[in-house]
Amino acid sequence: MPAKEIAPKHIAAPLLAWYDRSHRRLPWRAPPGANAADPYRVWLSEIMLQQTTVAAVIPYFEHFTTRWPTVEALAAAEDGDVLAAWAGLGYYARARNLLACARAVAEGHGGHFPSTEEALLGLPGIGAYTAAAITAIAFGERAVVVDGNVERVVARLFAVEEPLPSAKPALRTLTDTITPTARAGDFAQAMMDLGATVCRPRSPDCLVCPIADSCDAARRGIADLLPKKAQKAPRPVRYANVYVLRDRGEILLVRRPPRGLLGGMLGLPMSEIADAPMADNTHPGAPALTRWSRGEGRVTHVFTHFELHLTVFSGDLSGITKPAGDWRAADESAARDLPTLFRKALDFAACVDDF
Incomplete structure (x- = not known):
């Protein structure tokens, strides 16, 4: 201290x-x-x-x-x-x-x-x-309110060199x-x-700061070096398949289980998340037995604790019994109620196979 x-x-x-x-x-x-x-x-x-x-x-x-x-x-x-x-x-x-x-x-x-x-x-x-x-x-x-901006201001004000998060x-x-x-x-x-507009993460504007006269880091010329942060471990990469199923101008959306990743949200049918990519000829979690075409490349989405790589498959019912779910018109409105992850997948599917 x-x-x-x-x-x-x-x-x-x-x-x-x-x-x-x-x-x-x-x-x-x-x-x-x-x-x-x-x-x-x-x-x-x-x-x-x-x-x-x-x-x-x-x-x-x-x-x-x-x-x-x-x-x-x-x-x-x-x-x-x-x-x-x-x-x-x-x-x-x-x-x-x-x-x-x-x-x-x-x-x-x-x-x-x-x-x-x-x-x-x-x-x-x-x-x-x-x-x-x-x-x-x-x-x-009176309450002690400390978010990331406040942590940065206080770390500089008192020249706290202990790295975050241990300095919290x-x-x-x-x-x-x-x-x-x-x-x-x-x-x-x-x-x-102050933290958002003046005592910014990079290039703090100490010349206009109202408390610069009291700031130890400004006095020592080290404000832009604080707060220090401990090196983060690499974020693990995980994999899943997602399915864009079409039928006469509509696509299938499903409600996800109430608990777990994106719990309770509306989304595209998706496999369980795995530690390695799945073989292209297997379709775990697919909503129908149809011919699935795979897009080239993957959709990447970063969550707090891991990076998810999605393989996007497109398919058409072609006379197969229509599975239950929330069928929506296959246009930009379909993505309106979806998390960003599924919006990315729909954008990707539109690029490889027009709606």
Whole structure:
């Protein structure tokens, strides 16, 4: 732990003044100084923003809040409708937890999010960061909010050279030392904005940073070297077959099992995932006994813990009994409710064999 100490007022005052002038205008935010925001909108945005960029989230957030403007409305929604609206945003366990949490709030809390970190942690899909963010931003209570942007700012501010992820506990402790009681939500969002727009991962703009005078890494000229990151192990590669089955201008879609990869989502028929490619003359998971044509090459999609290589097969019923499923017109609308993985496969199939 660095020996340097920084008084909270030396960070909070200039940072909040900068935030008042330069904050990002985002659809889930209350204006600076409001001291609180709509808990539903804060919660929804924080769940969507996990592992996803602000630019990607904004249209999804606006669609969700137009269609389901309250937590009660979302709780009453059909699972398939919510999963379809989430399609393309990725990390689909979040969508399932979103519904579970909305229903827990509607049924167990009278439609009101609890205002303490402890109570929020008892809700599905809410971890330590999200609980702290809701507590500070939605309720104006002091909480230590640490996301990737905040970790970067604090690592540079205190010149923490221990690499991530092992440095996470120390960075949270240091964030606690500079977190004020007043304007807790604005402070949390100011730290996030500073990391996103000024204290960037590459080429931090220290000349315009409102807290550069207190930053040890800026003083030492090592800001662009921090935070250090431990070398990641290579991501394993896995394999599966996916099937585009056509019948008179329609393609077959199926609902995936509720648990597991892309659980509950609408998708193309697919084999089990394997550690090695499958022989071209075998078709595990195929929805029909027909002649399957294989596209040249594979579709690649990266998940958090592995890289998936899909072999795409196209086939036509040609008089074979039509299997059950969700048959859709074989045009761009077919991909609308699908996760990105299956959208890629449909694009690939269209390239090798026109709809």
